[in-house]
Amino acid sequence: MYTRPSPRSRRTRGPRPRTTARFTATLLTATALLVSACSSGASTTTAGGTVEAALAALPHSTPSALASYYDQRLRWRDCGVPGFQCATMKAPLDYADPDAGTIRLAVARKKATGKGRPIGSLLVNPGGPGGSAIGYLQDYAGLGYPAEVRARYDMVAMDPRGVARSEPVECLDGRQMDTYTETDLTPDDQRERNAVVTAQQKFAESCGTHSARLLRHVSTVEAARDMDILRAVLGDRRLNYVGASYGTLLGATYAGLFPGRVGRMVLDGAMDPSLDSRTLNQDQTAGFETAFAAFAKDCVRHTDCPLGGKGTTPAQVGDHLRAFFRQLDAHPIPAGEPEGRKLGEALATNGVIASMYDEGSWGRLREALTSAMKEHDGSGLLSLSDLYYERDASGHYSNLMMANAAVNCLDLPPAFNGPEQVEKALPAFGKASPVFGPGLAWASLNCAYWPVRATGEPRRIAARGAAPIVVVGTVRDPATPYRWARSLAGQLSSARLLTYDGDGHTAYGRGSSCIDAAIDAYLLRGTPPAAGKRCS
Numbered sequence: 387m388y389t390r391p392s393p394r395s396r397r398t399r400g401p402r403p404r405t406t407a408r409f410t411a412t413l414l415t416a417t418a419l420l421v422s423a424c425s426s427g428a429s430t431t432t433a434g435g436t437v438e439a440a441l442a443a444l445p446h447s448t449p450s451a452l453a454s455y456y457d458q459r460l461r462w463r464d465c466g467v468p469g470f471q472c473a474t475m476k477a478p479l480d481y482a483d484p485d486a487g488t489i490r491l492a493v494a495r496k497k498a499t500g501k502g503r504p505i506g507s508l509l510v511n512p513g514g515p516g517g518s519a520i521g522y523l524q525d526y527a528g529l530g531y532p533a534e535v536r537a538r539y540d541m542v543a544m545d546p547r548g549v550a551r552s553e554p555v556e557c558l559d560g561r562q563m564d565t566y567t568e569t570d571l572t573p574d575d576q577r578e579r580n581a582v583v584t585a586q587q588k589f590a591e592s593c594g595t596h597s598a599r600l601l602r603h604v605s606t607v608e609a610a611r612d613m614d615i616l617r618a619v620l621g622d623r624r625l626n627y628v629g630a631s632y633g634t635l636l637g638a639t640y641a642g643l644f645p646g647r648v649g650r651m652v653l654d655g656a657m658d659p660s661l662d663s664r665t666l667n668q669d670q671t672a673g674f675e676t677a678f679a680a681f682a683k684d685c686v687r688h689t690d691c692p693l694g695g696k697g698t699t700p701a702q703v704g705d706h707l708r709a710f711f712r713q714l715d716a717h718p719i720p721a722g723e724p725e726g727r728k729l730g731e732a733l734a735t736n737g738v739i740a741s742m743y744d745e746g747s748w749g750r751l752r753e754a755l756t757s758a759m760k761e762h763d764g765s766g767l768l769s770l771s772d773l774y775y776e777r778d779a780s781g782h783y784s785n786l787m788m789a790n791a792a793v794n795c796l797d798l799p800p801a802f803n804g805p806e807q808v809e810k811a812l813p814a815f816g817k818a819s820p821v822f823g824p825g826l827a828w829a830s831l832n833c834a835y836w837p838v839r840a841t842g843e844p845r846r847i848a849a850r851g852a853a854p855i856v857v858v859g860t861v862r863d864p865a866t867p868y869r870w871a872r873s874l875a876g877q878l879s880s881a882r883l884l885t886y887d888g889d890g891h892t893a894y895g896r897g898s899s900c901i902d903a904a905i906d907a908y909l910l911r912g913t914p915p916a917a918g919k920r921c922s
Contacts, residue, residue: 439843439844439845439846440845440846440847440848441639441642441643441659441845441846441847441848442642443642443643443644443645443646443849443850443851444611444643444644446646448618449484451484451485452478452481452484452615455476455477455478455484455615456615456618456619458475458476458619459619460473460474460475460493460619460620461473461474462495465494465524467524469496469528470494470495470496470523470524470528471494471495471496471497472492472493472494472520473492473493473494473495474490474491474492474493475490475491475492475493475544475612475615475616475619476488476489476490476491477489477491477547477611477612477615479599479603480602480603481608481611489547489552489553489600489603490552490553491544491545491546491547491552491553491612491616492520492544492545492550492551492552493520493542493543493544493616494520494523494524494542494543494544495507495523495540495541495542495543496523496528496536496540496541497540498536498537498538498539498540498541499533499536499537500534500536500537500538501537502537502538503538504538504539504540505538505539505626505650505909505910506539506540506620506622506624506626506649507539507540507541507542507617507620507622507626508535508539508540508541508542508626508627508628508909509542509543509544509613509616509617509625509626509627509628510522510523510527510541510542510543510627510628510629510633511543511546511627511628511629511630511632511633511636511637512526512630512631512633513629513630513631513632513633513634513655514549514631514632514633514786514789514790514793515546515549515606515632515636515789515790515793515794516549516785516786516787516788516789516790516793517549517631517632517786518545518549518550518551518784518786519543519544519545519546519549520543520544520545520550520551521550522543523541523542523543524543527541527543527628528541530895531895532902532906534906534910535906535909535910538910539626539909540620542616542620544612544613544616546604546609546612546636546789546793547600547603547604547608547609547612548597548600548604548785548789548792548793549785549786549789550784550785550789553600554785554788554789555593555597555600555601555604555785555788555789555792556593556596556597556785556788557589557592557593557596557597557785557787557788557791558588558589558592558788560777560780560781560782560783561781562588562592563775563777563783563787564725564727564777564781565585566585566588566589567732567733567736567771567775567777568730568732568733569581569582569585569732570582570715570730570731570732571732571735571824571825571826571828571829572711572715572731572824572825572828573828574715579805582805582828582831583805583831583835586831586832586834586835587835589791589832590791590832590835590836590837591835591837593788593791593792593836593837594837594838597788597792598837600792601792601796601837601838602796602838602841604789604792604793604796605793605796605797605841605842606635606636606639606793606797606842607639607643607842609636609639609793610636610639610640610643610644611643613625613627613636613640614640614643614644614647617647622649623647623649624647624648624649624853625640625644625647625648625649625651626649626650626651626909627640627649627650627651627652628651628652628654628894628909629651629652629653629654630654630655630892630894631654631655631657631865631866631891631892632657633653633654634653634654634655634656634657634857634866634874635657635659637651637653637855638653638656638657638659638847638849638855638874638878639659639847641847641849641852641855641878642847642848642849645849645850645851645852646851646852648849648852648853648855649853650853650908650909650912651852651853651855651856652855652856652858652894652905652908652909653855653856653857653858653874654858654892654893654894654905655858655859655860655863655865655866655871655891655892655893656857656858656859656866656870656871656874656875657866657870657874658869658870658873658874659844659845659846659847659874659877660844660845660846660873660877661844661870662798662799662801662844663794663798663799663800663801663830663833664801664802664811664830666798666801667801667815667826667827667830668811668814668815668818669818669867669869669870670826670864670865670866670867671815671818671819671822671823671826671827672818672819672867673863673864673865673866673867674739674742674819674821674822674826674864674865675818675819675820675821675822675823676862676864676867677742677743677862677863677864677889677890678700678704678738678742678819678821678822678864679700680745680862680889681741681742681745681748681751682694682698682699682700682703682704683700684745684748685703685748685752686698686703688752690752690753690756691752692752692755692756692759692760693706693707693755694706701820704820704821707738707755707821708820708821710734710755710758710759711731711734711735712731714729714730714731714734715730715731718730718731718764719758719762719763719764720762720763720764721763721764721765721767721768722763722764722765723765723768725781727768728764729758729764729765729767729768732825733764733767733768733771734758734764734767734771735822735825736770736771736774736775737751737754737766737767737768737769737770737771737774738751738755738767738770739774739822739864740770740771740773740774741770742864743864743865743890743891744890744891744896745889745890746890747770750766750770751770753766754766754767754769754770755767775787791832791833791836794833795832795833795836795838795840796836796838796840796841796842797840797841797842798833798840798842798843798844799833799840799843800831800832800833800834800836800840801830801831801833802830802831802834803834804831804834805831808827808828808830808831811827812824812827815827846877847874847877847878848877848878848879849878849879849880850879851879852878852879852880853880854880854881854882854908854914855878855880855881855882856881856882856884856904856905856908856914856915857871857874857875857878857881857882857883857884858871858883858884858885858886858892858893858894858901858905859871859872859875859883859884859885859886859893860885860886860888860889860890860891860892860893861885861886861887861888862888862889862890863890863891863892864890864891865891866891866892868885871883871885882914882915882916882917882919883917883918883919884901884904884905884915884919884921885918885919885920885921886898886901886921886922887920887921887922888922893921898921898922900921900922901921904919904921
């Protein structure tokens with residue numbers, strides 16, 4: 387499973403940023419958590435009778451083996467972006483063996499701009515896993531967060547280990563990635579099933595070949611421990627943090643490990659750390675179906691909707707889209723690319739899914755579908771897909787997809803161990819989403835062939851003793867279904883659930899003055915929203 391915020395088309399207060407963490411080629415890969423070494427082995431019994439492990443806090447005192455990391459001083463330098471400074475922080479590659487080597491992590495900040503009493507640092511993370519937090523800071527948070535927040539906080543970001551500027555995980559080159567992203571994820575026969583398996587195997591083997599040193603040490607727990615070193619070297623007694631999407635899992639993990647060091651923490655578009663990867667993937671599949679139904683209802687109200695007119699039901703809209711996908715499966719269409727790339731079913735599906743993250747992109751999706759369905763021009767849908775894959779016009783991909791798989795496949799055991807298990811699960815995924823289910827089921831096969839065994843497992847996070855944590859859930863969020871926010875809020879002992887009754891992924895800065903005012907009041911005055919507060 388993959389999650390991300392969608393700032394590109396948000397209604398923001400500042401300059402419009404670029405999207406910094408997008409959906410991967412696998413469309414869904416398992417995200418979650420926690421290495422067993424950090425658990426006391428405690429468990430809880432749920433209402434359904436299943437036993438779940440709980441994340442235990444680390445000792446409050448800093449181990450002597452880590453003292454040199456906690457005592458380091460950052461050397462700030464110009465970033466080449468006006469108003470921002472950059473530095474490099476060192477962390478142990480392996481927290482179980484701090485003398486085994488270091489990893490260099492990129493950090494950026496924008497100093498507080500106001501004259502009032504500074505609150506401290508505010509660390510931000512946009513999600514992924516694999517999204518560049520520094521890119522998010524420089525393109526959005528450091529410019530578009532409310533002026534009052536930027537006046538009182540040093541705005542800070544750190545690319546997590548394995549991501550972007552922080553010793554990135556590397557796998558396939560650009561041409562190989564093009565082939566990988568075009569893999570047909572709705573196989574019709576044994577040959578096509580074998581092609582899906584081969585693509586996932588080659589991707590995994592390539593990551594193992596090019597990033598062997600990193601693959602065992604890019605877990606969410608390790609990234610959360612890096613955040614505590616950063617808190618210390620910045621001189622903050624507590625960590626103030628805004629995490630979106632996967633960033634909520636990172637923040638919740640930090641709270642579980644260091645509950646006494648939690649400051650003002652906002653988890654927007656919340657993940658549920660207690661779920662296994664198959665459940666996460668199936669839940670997210672249903673979330674995209676919910677978002678598509680909302681898009682379908684909106685689409686048929688417009689005269690330019692190519693999927694049906696007034697009175698067409700969401701189910702019929704879905705049928706029309708699936709029929710179009712089948713046509714592309716058999717006959718890809720030109721996309722205006724000099725390399726001769728064409729729009730097939732896989733890339734078209736991803737372009738549609740990409741647009742589910744933000745209702746502000748629905749108009750662009752209607753235009754792209756119209757061009758593809760009526761004019762046989764696939765350039766619009768291909769552009770949406772490339773945007774999500776972070777592929778530029780020269781054919782270069784960021785390492786988003788590589789880091790995403792590396793973190794996810796380490797954090798949880800795979801959703802499926804082979805194609806036979808996928809085939810057995812197809813009815814359940816198809817029920818969750820008739821439009822997207824089969825493709826998302828096959829996409830969930832990616833971790834089956836990963837060269838490193840998972841070190842994490844599903845765990846509940848209570849973070850007992852933490853300061854109030856604001857958990858934000860959007861009712862029709864496609865990527866992080868609302869039930870996940872409710873679940874995380876129920877796990878965290880000090881959580882306050884803030885609900886946005888709306889569409890799209892995440893809520894802060896999306897145009898709801900109610901949501902924004904509640905979060906701003908918390909960040910600036912430390913006042914969490916009232917229990918059960920709901921906004922639209």
